[in-house]
Each structure stands twice: as C-alpha cells, then as structure tokens.
Amino acid sequence: MRIRVLRASIRPVTAAVLTLAAALGCLHRPVPAIAAPPAIHWEPCPEDEKVQCGTLRVPVDWTVPLGPRIELTLARRPATDKGGRIGTLMVNPGGPGVSAVNMALDQEYFGAAVRRRFDIVGIDPRGVGRSAPILCDQKLVDARPNPMLATEADFAKAADYNRRLAADCARRSGPVFGHADTVSVVRDMDAVRLALGEERISFFGASYGTLIGQLYAERYPDRLRALVLDGVMDHSVDVDGFLTQTAEAVQAAFDQFVAWCGRDDKCALRGRDVKRIWAVLMDRAAAGTLVDPYDPPSRLGVWDLIQAAFSAFYDPQWYSFAHYLKEAYEPVPAGRRARAARTVDITPHSFPAVMCQDWSLPVGGFTGFRDRLRALATRAPQTRISPLALTAVTGCLGRDTAPVNPQRPIPAATGPVLVVNSRYDPATAYVWAQQVARQLGPSARLLTYQGWGHVAYTHSPCVSAAVDRYLTDLTLPAAGADCPAIEPVPFGVG
Structure with missing residues (x-):
C-alpha cells in the first residue's frame, strides 16, 4: 500500500486559501462567510451506520501549505439530543499510534450525558490507523533489539538498526514519516475544527492524547471550550x-x-x-x-x-x-494453565516516528546509558525501568534528524482545564499530572483517582462522572478532589 500524495495547484488567493490561512493561525478573526470551509466527505461508517466516517486533505508539511497533501480519516458520532447539543468533542486515546476513529466508534466509552450533548469526533492522527499510516517492513520491525542494551556493541547495533528502520519506513510511507510530530497533528485538528464549522471545540485526550490537548491549548487557546487530560504526559521533563x-x-x-x-x-x-x-x-x-x-x-x-x-x-x-x-x-x-494476561503493544509503526520528533532524549553514548540503567535499578529495585520509556529512548538512538517538537514547559491555561490521573498509573506517572497541573496554572484542576491502571476515566465511575459534569457544565471538581480506589475483580467477574 502506498501513501496517496496530492499536489495542490497554485491559484490566486481564494476563499479556500483564506480558510487554510485561518487554520494556520494567520488570521485572528473568524473566516468571512464567503470563505467556504475545507470539505469533509461524509458517509456511514461500515462498522456502525449511526456514525459518520469522513476524510479531509491537509498539507503534509504545514510550513508549505500549498505543497503535497495527505488524507486524514475521521469519525463523528452525532449527539443523540439535537436540541440540547453543546458542540463537538474531539477525542484521542494516545499511543502514539492508537486509532481515534475507533474511539469515536466505541459507543460505550463515554457516558450517556456526553453522548447526548456532543458530536464525538475522533481523527486518526497523521501516520496512524486510517490516516496515511506509517508503513514499515514487518520483519525488520520484529527484529527490534532488546532495549536493555548490555554492551557498547549492543548500543552501536541499536543505533544502526534505528537508522535502517527509519530509512525503510520513510521509503514505504512517503513524506508523512518526516512530519508525524504532534504540532502537525494539532494543526490537522484545527483544520478539522474549521471544516466542521465550529468556532470552539472541547477535547478529551488520554495518555499521549494529553500532549495533543496541551499543544492545542498552547497554540489555539481561544478555540477551546473545555479540555480534559487523563493519564498525563509531561512534555517538559528531560531525559x-x-x-x-x-x-x-x-x-x-x-x-x-x-x-x-x-x-x-x-x-x-x-x-x-x-x-x-x-x-x-x-x-x-x-x-x-x-x-x-x-x-x-x-x-x-x-x-x-x-x-x-x-x-x-x-x-x-x-x-x-x-x-x-x-x-x-x-x-x-x-x-x-490459567488464562494469559493481555500484553500491551507499545510499539506500533508510528511510535518511533512520533516520539523521535517530539522528544529530545540524549543519553551520552553507551557509558551514559549504562550509568542511567544502574541508577534506575536503585530507584526501581524490582522493575528496574519503564518498558515504555526505555523503548522510546533506545528507539531514537542514531537518528539523523533532530526533534522538531522537543520538550518545553506548557504555558498557563487561559480557561478551565481538568487534569486526571490514577495515583498508581504505570505508564504516565502521577507526578507528571502534578507537574502539568502546576504549569497550566490556577485555571487547571487536578482530580486524583486513588487507584490503579492507566487512564482513570474507564476505571472509576467517580472520575467519569466528574469528567462528564465538567464537559457538559464546565464545572470543575473542588481543589484537591479525589476519587476512591476500586479493587480489581477476577477476569469475567463484575
């Protein structure tokens, strides 16, 4: 499968160009009524005819708006109460590499109040799922080195492997491979907002989707009605x-x-x-x-x-x-034998492409890497490392290009933000949620789920009720609010 790249013709300034300029943030006022928004072609989704599936073409490189284009795929679950509709809730489940289209198709994910009042829209981010997916040789992907590099030779082989993998994925995927960063995803998201005809949107981001939400709030603060960050990435931390x-x-x-x-x-x-x-x-x-x-x-x-x-x-x-x-x-x-536990796939094809463009994670050669592993083993004597973090760090060794969206603190929010995290989340550390809430300032409120697991909305009715209330009424929980832990039950029970 080859990525479809379309080149726009260069024409005099038209309504379409004005629309694109607005999406780029070049215009600070609403687009005039004569400016036709970019078109989304909608049809019923094959998985669920109550949900609409659509496509939208966007620049592969937002700094070259009239250059080659890629096609985004999105899904919209219309609000069930048309008279009480608030607007559009865009959603992203994270990864990077998990399908937001599938999240919109999941009729059980959000509570009834949210489904009644919002059109729920999931956009597969560029390079993911149905949106110009990043493609790689599966045999090469399966040959990924063990990230716990034990020798200098292992370290050098990992860097060489990463270069070969990047070259293979770029050849198979086309230009999207070099433009999979989250800032580009944020610009895509705003182009969809414009195409939907919404002045403002609400956003629910889980896991890596919280980084999309943070960067959207940074770039387009006046275009956000509500923002929920659940299972929070802190894009200010160093390696x-x-x-x-x-x-x-x-x-x-x-x-x-x-x-x-x-x-x-x-x-x-x-x-x-x-x-x-x-x-x-x-x-x-x-x-x-x-x-x-x-x-x-x-x-x-x-x-x-x-x-x-x-x-x-x-x-x-x-x-x-x-x-x-x-x-x-x-x-x-x-x-x-008992039933095997589910294994979390943390490395879809898009994972290294996104991580290595969004994060600067230098380790100072093999000596620095080895010393870090030893230090981590003292902090985490049983588990030693985070598989997710170590996969990200070792997956970027040897990359020839610097990240285009490296870490930086997120500026203070201009509107209310609900930050949510499980106290014992294994993937996004609770301290990250605390740090991000502080960066976002007094407009942000941290809600703590005092339990376990990654992403609290799906683990706690208390959390989901608080999130639903905030999305529908813009009512934040009280300062210092938390939700009690719910003990896990055996598989197939409860």
Missing part, C-alpha cells in the same frame, strides 16, 4: 526525568500488586514472599532458563518478564498476573 519518573511509577505499581496479594485471598501467591519469587524469576530470566508458562518451551528474558508485569498493571490484571508468576515459578501441566 533523566523521563526515565526516572516512569521507572518509579512502574515500581510503585509493582508494590501495589504485592500489597494487594497480601490482602486478597484469591491471589494465587497469597501468603508467599512475592518479591522473593520475583527475584528468583528475574535470576532465571537473566540466566536464560526461565520457561514462558504460556508458551513452553520458549524462554523469557529479563526484558520479557518486566514487560509482562508492565502490561499486567495497565488494567490492572492482578489475578492473571499472579497465576502467571506462580506458573512460571512452579510450572504446571498445560491443561491447568
């Missing part, structure tokens, strides 16, 4: 903050798992020294003797074991993870 704060978040999630196992009689390791069992498993993994309990006789390495834990903490899946550890420690016959 040490990025690695350290995420590693500490994974360790905190592990400690919570251990504490839960000590109080829940359904934990398969109840009454046992979970940290000692983990240490034995890590030693076996390092020695190459740890058999994968769900895929024998395959062996698990240290990276595999840590990533299994990280994935289990997303929901969290404590019951199945406890069985997983027990059966790895004391293998059982195949017929008695």
Whole structure:
C-alpha cells in the first residue's frame, strides 16, 4: 500500500486559501462567510451506520501549505439530543499510534450525558490507523533489539538498526514519516475544527492524547471550550526525568500488586514472599532458563518478564498476573494453565516516528546509558525501568534528524482545564499530572483517582462522572478532589 500524495495547484488567493490561512493561525478573526470551509466527505461508517466516517486533505508539511497533501480519516458520532447539543468533542486515546476513529466508534466509552450533548469526533492522527499510516517492513520491525542494551556493541547495533528502520519506513510511507510530530497533528485538528464549522471545540485526550490537548491549548487557546487530560504526559521533563519518573511509577505499581496479594485471598501467591519469587524469576530470566508458562518451551528474558508485569498493571490484571508468576515459578501441566494476561503493544509503526520528533532524549553514548540503567535499578529495585520509556529512548538512538517538537514547559491555561490521573498509573506517572497541573496554572484542576491502571476515566465511575459534569457544565471538581480506589475483580467477574 502506498501513501496517496496530492499536489495542490497554485491559484490566486481564494476563499479556500483564506480558510487554510485561518487554520494556520494567520488570521485572528473568524473566516468571512464567503470563505467556504475545507470539505469533509461524509458517509456511514461500515462498522456502525449511526456514525459518520469522513476524510479531509491537509498539507503534509504545514510550513508549505500549498505543497503535497495527505488524507486524514475521521469519525463523528452525532449527539443523540439535537436540541440540547453543546458542540463537538474531539477525542484521542494516545499511543502514539492508537486509532481515534475507533474511539469515536466505541459507543460505550463515554457516558450517556456526553453522548447526548456532543458530536464525538475522533481523527486518526497523521501516520496512524486510517490516516496515511506509517508503513514499515514487518520483519525488520520484529527484529527490534532488546532495549536493555548490555554492551557498547549492543548500543552501536541499536543505533544502526534505528537508522535502517527509519530509512525503510520513510521509503514505504512517503513524506508523512518526516512530519508525524504532534504540532502537525494539532494543526490537522484545527483544520478539522474549521471544516466542521465550529468556532470552539472541547477535547478529551488520554495518555499521549494529553500532549495533543496541551499543544492545542498552547497554540489555539481561544478555540477551546473545555479540555480534559487523563493519564498525563509531561512534555517538559528531560531525559533523566523521563526515565526516572516512569521507572518509579512502574515500581510503585509493582508494590501495589504485592500489597494487594497480601490482602486478597484469591491471589494465587497469597501468603508467599512475592518479591522473593520475583527475584528468583528475574535470576532465571537473566540466566536464560526461565520457561514462558504460556508458551513452553520458549524462554523469557529479563526484558520479557518486566514487560509482562508492565502490561499486567495497565488494567490492572492482578489475578492473571499472579497465576502467571506462580506458573512460571512452579510450572504446571498445560491443561491447568490459567488464562494469559493481555500484553500491551507499545510499539506500533508510528511510535518511533512520533516520539523521535517530539522528544529530545540524549543519553551520552553507551557509558551514559549504562550509568542511567544502574541508577534506575536503585530507584526501581524490582522493575528496574519503564518498558515504555526505555523503548522510546533506545528507539531514537542514531537518528539523523533532530526533534522538531522537543520538550518545553506548557504555558498557563487561559480557561478551565481538568487534569486526571490514577495515583498508581504505570505508564504516565502521577507526578507528571502534578507537574502539568502546576504549569497550566490556577485555571487547571487536578482530580486524583486513588487507584490503579492507566487512564482513570474507564476505571472509576467517580472520575467519569466528574469528567462528564465538567464537559457538559464546565464545572470543575473542588481543589484537591479525589476519587476512591476500586479493587480489581477476577477476569469475567463484575
């Protein structure tokens, strides 16, 4: 599959050019009525005819607005109460690399009040899903080195691999590969706003989608009615903050798992020294003797074991993870194995393209990298690192181009912002939400879910009610508000 690139013809200034200039932020007043907005071609989505699917062409490089174009795909779930409709709620589930179209298609994600009052619009970001997806040789992708680089030779091979992968993906994907940064996504988002005919939008961003929301608020503050950031990225941290704060978040999630196992009689390791069992498993993994309990006789390495834990903490899946550890420690016959825990895919094809354009993550060669891993192991003695953060850092080694959207503090918000985070989120550290809320200033309010898992809206009715109330009424929770933790239940229960 080849990306479709269209070149616009150069014509005298027209209404369409004025419209594009407005999307670029060149015009500070609403576009005159004679300016026809860019067209979205709508038709019923094949997955759900109640949802409209559409496409919009945008410049691949927003600094060359009349240059080559790519096609964005979006979905709109119309408000069910036309008379009470507030406007458009744009949504993004993060990744980077997760489909926002699929999020709009999910009729169960948002509460009834939000579905009644908003058209819910999900745009697959450029390079993702249905929007000029970044394409790479799957065999090359599958050959990705273990991110826990142990030697200088491993470090050099990883840098060489990244260069080969980037060249392959750029060749297969076309110019979108070099323009997958989140600032470009933000400009796409505003072009969609304009095409929808909305003066202002509301936005719900989860995980990496929170960075889209922050950068949109920075660039177009007067075009936002409401902003929810759930599972927050802090785009101001340097490489040490990025690695350290995420590693500490994974360790905190592990400690919570251990504490839960000590109080829940359904934990398969109840009454046992979970940290000692983990240490034995890590030693076996390092020695190459740890058999994968769900895929024998395959062996698990240290990276595999840590990533299994990280994935289990997303929901969290404590019951199945406890069985997983027990059966790895004391293998059982195949017929008695428990259901395997879901593994989180953290590396879609677009992941390194986006991360390496949005983040500057230098480690100072192999010596600096090795020293950082050693320091992280003291901060996170069981889990050692964050698989997500280490994948990002090692995936950018050797890249020939500097990031176009490197870290910087986000300016204070001009309107109310609701910041949400789980206290024990393994992927986006709780401290990131605290730091971002401070950067956004007095207009921002942090709502803490005192529980576990990544993205709190789907884990807590208390959180979802507060978010829905804010989106519909612009009512923020009280300062210091929190929502109680909800104990996980076994798979298939509750």
